[in-house]
Amino acid sequence: MESIHEIVGWVEGFDKKKSALLIRDRGVIRKLKIKKASKEIREALIDGGRKALVRVKVSRSDGELIADSLQMIHILREVSPSDVPDPSKPDEFARKSWLVIRTPKSQKVLLIQHAILKYLREFLDSEGFVEILPPVISTASDPGLRGASKLKTKVYGVEYELTSSTIMFKQVAATSLGKIYFVARNVREEPPENLSTGRHLVEFTQLDLEWAGASIHDVMDLAERMIEYVCRKLNRSYGGILKDFRKNGLQCWDRPLDRLSYKEVLKVAKSLGVNVKEGLELSQEAEEAVSLALNKPFWITNYPAGSRGFYYLRDENDPSVNRDFNLILPEGYGEVIDGGEREYRYEGVIERLKGLGEDLRKYDWFLEALKYGIAPSAGFGLGIERFTRYALGLKYVWEAVPFPKPPGIAGTP
Numbered sequence: 001m002e003s004i005h006e007i008v009g010w011v012e013g014f015d016k017k018k019s020a021l022l023i024r025d026r027g028v029i030r031k032l033k034i035k036k037a038s039k040e041i042r043e044a045l046i047d048g049g050r051k052a053l054v055r056v057k058v059s060r061s062d063g064e065l066i067a068d069s070l071q072m073i074h075i076l077r078e079v080s081p082s083d084v085p086d087p088s089k090p091d092e093f094a095r096k097s098w099l100v101i102r103t104p105k106s107q108k109v110l111l112i113q114h115a116i117l118k119y120l121r122e123f124l125d126s127e128g129f130v131e132i133l134p135p136v137i138s139t140a141s142d143p144g145l146r147g148a149s150k151l152k153t154k155v156y157g158v159e160y161e162l163t164s165s166t167i168m169f170k171q172v173a174a175t176s177l178g179k180i181y182f183v184a185r186n187v188r189e190e191p192p193e194n195l196s197t198g199r200h201l202v203e204f205t206q207l208d209l210e211w212a213g214a215s216i217h218d219v220m221d222l223a224e225r226m227i228e229y230v231c232r233k234l235n236r237s238y239g240g241i242l243k244d245f246r247k248n249g250l251q252c253w254d255r256p257l258d259r260l261s262y263k264e265v266l267k268v269a270k271s272l273g274v275n276v277k278e279g280l281e282l283s284q285e286a287e288e289a290v291s292l293a294l295n296k297p298f299w300i301t302n303y304p305a306g307s308r309g310f311y312y313l314r315d316e317n318d319p320s321v322n323r324d325f326n327l328i329l330p331e332g333y334g335e336v337i338d339g340g341e342r343e344y345r346y347e348g349v350i351e352r353l354k355g356l357g358e359d360l361r362k363y364d365w366f367l368e369a370l371k372y373g374i375a376p377s378a379g380f381g382l383g384i385e386r387f388t389r390y391a392l393g394l395k396y397v398w399e400a401v402p403f404p405k406p407p408g409i410a411g412t413p
Contacts, residue, residue: 007032008073011052021067023056032058032067051076079103087396090195090404094412097403108241109400113388115238117183119230120207120382127222129209130177134166134184140362142167142309148188162187165381167311168366170210171342175375182208183384192408197284198396199334199386202405209339210379216323216341219378220299223327223337224255234391245392258298262321265290265300281307284334292332301325310352313341313376325380333390339380346370 012029013022021032055071079102085092093100100106121131139158141150142165151162166184173180187203194200211219231252234242242249260268262282269276269286272293276286281303302321305314312322324340343349349370353360360367388400398404403413 005058007056007058009054009056011054021054021056021070023054030065032056032065034067034070051078087394087399090396090398090406091409094398094404094406094409098413101402106399106402108244109388109392109394110402112234112238112241112392113384113400115234116230116388116391117207117384119233120226121183122233123226123229124181124209127179129179129181129211131181131183132173132177134163134182134208135169136163136185137161138163138169139365140168140358141165142311147194148190151187151189164188165309166206166208167309167342168363170208170379171311171344171374171377172366172369174210174212174377174379175373178212180210182206184208190407194284194407195409197288197334199284199389200407201385201397201401202407204401205384206381207384208379208381210342210377212375212377214341214378216301216325216339216378219339219380220259220325221256223339223380223382224253224257228252228255231391242392245394250391253297257327258294258296259301259325260298261302262300262304263302268293279304279307287328287334288332291328291330291334294330296330298328299325300328306355308340310349310356310358311342313343313348323378329386329390331390331393333386335383336386336390337380337382339378341378342376344370344374344376 007023007025007030009023009025011021012024014020019034021034023030023032052075053073055073056067057069059066059068079099083096084100084103085096087093101110124131137153137155137160139160141161141163148164150164153160153162163184164186166182166186170180170182184206185203186206190200190202209219209222211222231250234250235252239249265282265286266276266278268290269282272289274283274286274289276283282290282300301324302315302318303312303324303326305312305320305322308322308324312324315321315323322340325337326335327337328334329336343352346367349363349367350360353363385397385400388394389397392400394400398406405412
């Protein structure tokens with residue numbers, strides 16, 4: 001008999017007749033024959049299933065793994081539906097997220113989110129993009145946050161901002177590598193009233209992509225192909241789970257998607273009776289109303305120059321608008337992608353930052369990079385939690401993330 005090692009793992013199953021135990025050891029399911037186990041432990045294994053955590057000393061005999069001794073560490077307390085807050089109560093839901101994550105629904109959501117990230121990476125890698133690690137803090141982050149505030153900290157006495165956008169880092173990185181992407185965590189203190197939209201988080205994840213030398217049409221085409229790739233892979237590998245959430249599964253879109261200008265969408269919103277202010281980004285109400293009315297995904301292009309971040313390039317034929325875009329999801333889910341062509345000229349960035357009233361000293365490193373010269377580029381950010389929410393037809397975005405931070409709620413894990 002050959003001595004193997006000690007295993008600590010979760011019980012996946014127990015065959016009482018054959019005295020065989022299935023245990024998950026570092027991601028691998030192993031079948032063990034049990035020589036000795038007390039009556040209490042055997043009963044616990046039968047009743048406990050995967051809730052039982054055990055320590056087993058294992059040896060090998062005649063090709064079989066033998067459990068020489070077995071110690072029960074504990075059995076997890078079973079989570080009943082009444083223990084888990086409904087997501088319509090975001091305060092309780094977020095505070096008990098450590099419990100929510102143990103529910104079958106949450107497990108399926110996170111499995112789909114894992115698959116989305118995997119397929120996004122697969123697609124971009126096949127297109128020649130390079131994934132690099134994003135920064136978490138910087139002396140200055142994106143000032144254009146649609147009413148949200150940046151969070152700050154200090155490092156060696158110097159004030160830093162938590163990353164609310166990787167835009168400047170993307171531009172610099174694309175100058176070096178040509179095609180890059182981050183899977184970036186972003187933090188913004190959203191206005192508490194944004195809780196009512198069901199699609200905002202204080203802490204969220206974006207696939208942030210930048211492509212040197214590309215136009216808005218290049219990256220919009222790329223985004224459409226990328227989403228189609230992810231959709232088809234999800235349906236192929238996870239169709240059963242998708243149908244648990246959406247009766248007919250996830251419907252993939254026909255390409256190309258409609259491209260409407262900001263002015264055209266404004267007319268649609270007004271025709272629906274939504275009060276909109278020209279020259280500003282569309283309100284959440286307007287986005288949702290148009291999304292429901294058209295009931296198909298579409299692009300909004302050419303936002304007013306003064307309504308967006310300093311990094312968008314103005315259209316040379318009409319400097320009053322940007323060369324930018326948003327992708328709007330159907331069914332009222334709203335924006336999921338934001339992007340465009342970038343301002344890469346030193347004088348252009350200075351002009352835009354001054355127009356926003358920003359302290360130029362905070363942007364010293366980026367301004368210096370501009371003086372060295374950075375490549376013209378285009379790119380976008382795709383909200384991972386928002387896309388997960390849409391893919392599964394969830395009502396609230398905080399259902400699409402472990403340990404959520406909904407707007408206006410503090411003290412959560």
